[in-house]
Amino acid sequence: MPMSSRDYTWLFTPGSTFTYESGTTGVIHVTDGGELDLPTGQVVACDPFVYLGSGDVEPFTATVAPGRYRVEAAVATLGEPGEPESDDPHRRVAAARLVIRDEPATTWELALLPGQDLAELEDDEFFGYGVDAGTGCFYDAAAEKGFPETEGDEGPLWDAFQDSDWSAVVHLVTSPDTGNTVAAFTSGWGDGAYPTWIGRTASGEITCFLTDFFVAPDPGDAAA
Numbered sequence: 551m552p553m554s555s556r557d558y559t560w561l562f563t564p565g566s567t568f569t570y571e572s573g574t575t576g577v578i579h580v581t582d583g584g585e586l587d588l589p590t591g592q593v594v595a596c597d598p599f600v601y602l603g604s605g606d607v608e609p610f611t612a613t614v615a616p617g618r619y620r621v622e623a624a625v626a627t628l629g630e631p632g633e634p635e636s637d638d639p640h641r642r643v644a645a646a647r648l649v650i651r652d653e654p655a656t657t658w659e660l661a662l663l664p665g666q667d668l669a670e671l672e673d674d675e676f677f678g679y680g681v682d683a684g685t686g687c688f689y690d691a692a693a694e695k696g697f698p699e700t701e702g703d704e705g706p707l708w709d710a711f712q713d714s715d716w717s718a719v720v721h722l723v724t725s726p727d728t729g730n731t732v733a734a735f736t737s738g739w740g741d742g743a744y745p746t747w748i749g750r751t752a753s754g755e756i757t758c759f760l761t762d763f764f765v766a767p768d769p770g771d772a773a774a
Contacts, residue, residue, distance in 0.1 A: 555658030583720020599683035644765035655749025696730030738763025
């Protein structure tokens with residue numbers, strides 16, 4: 551069976567805590583990243599510095615009504631037991647979500663691209679996107695060509711990360727040429743492959759798209 555979803559309500563509850571086997575502790579807080587414009591309702595998730603504008607990434611098969619939707623990040627502040635609170639705390643983006651409706655998700659499913667089939671996955675495998683530049687994002691399919699400068703160290707997306715010193719926040723960036731928006735963020739511990747999940751209500755309505763960066767363990771698990 552493919553990888554199972556986890557307790558994402560816990561992960562997006564401010565004040566949730568966890569402990570690694572090393573003794574390092576984490577506390578979750580949730581940051582509001584503003585509203586992402588989805589003019590077509592076709593959602594794309596990827597590493598923007600590698601794939602945005604490349605033409606190599608398709609939107610998910612699940613679509614939503616066009617509109618503007620809130621983006622949030624679950625950010626883990628990490629620390630060592632007994633150490634005083636730092637003026638420059640160690641923070642990592644544990645997960646990011648695009649909120650479609652403010653209702654609890656009763657079920658979760660992997661977000662799929664065209665041609666992907668869950669039956670092809672082995673135990674604990676998942677479909678996800680690859681990260682090679684330490685970042686992830688959400689954007690509408692209409693924005694695919696809206697940020698032509700992302701391949702180099704220039705452009706509004708690069709400036710947003712540089713100006714914040716690559717901090718663990720949501721960078722909501724607007725293209726000065728097209729008005730397209732992208733919501734981007736650092737990807738947990740960095741490069742790798744990460745799944746995006748779709749939450750649904752009991753009636754099947756989409757509540758959110760959520761990318762898990764595997765920073766925080768499930769509360770029911772032993773120390774990670």
